[in-house]
Amino acid sequence: MNRILALILSLFISSFVIAATSTSAVRTSSGQIVNVGDTASEMMMRIAQSPVSMNSYExxxxxxxxxxxxxxYDIDNVLYTLTVINNQVRKIEWVRKDP
Structure with a gap:
């Protein structure tokens, strides 16, 4: 019984860790907001900086x-990865950089 509770608790906690790195919007350094659903050109115009990296895949x-x-993109010491599919922002994930 204790093992089952421990398993359920660990799965519950791990889902929060995974969910904490995903968001639906990001505020740029200039105060603009990029949302899931925006076009790629809107994203690039609002962020107004070159990406740290870019990766394409199928x-x-x-x-x-x-x-x-x-x-x-590196915005205020946080790395934001915006996934674009069919010219539309579909997903935004973030990772805080170590100081």
Missing amino acids: VKEGDLTVTASDYT
Whole structure:
């Protein structure tokens, strides 16, 4: 019984750790906001800085294979990775940089 409770508790805690790195919007250094659903050109215009890195890869959406691009930006000591699929921001993840 204790093992089952420990397993459930560990799964519950790990879901919070994973969920804490995902967000639906990011505020840029200039105060602009980029949301999930914005176009890639809106994202680039609002962030107004070059990405630290960019990575393209293919993902399957239903029966189609589409190209996804991850843009990583360093904004206020946080690394934000914005995933763009079909010219639309689909996902925003963040990781705080070590001081």
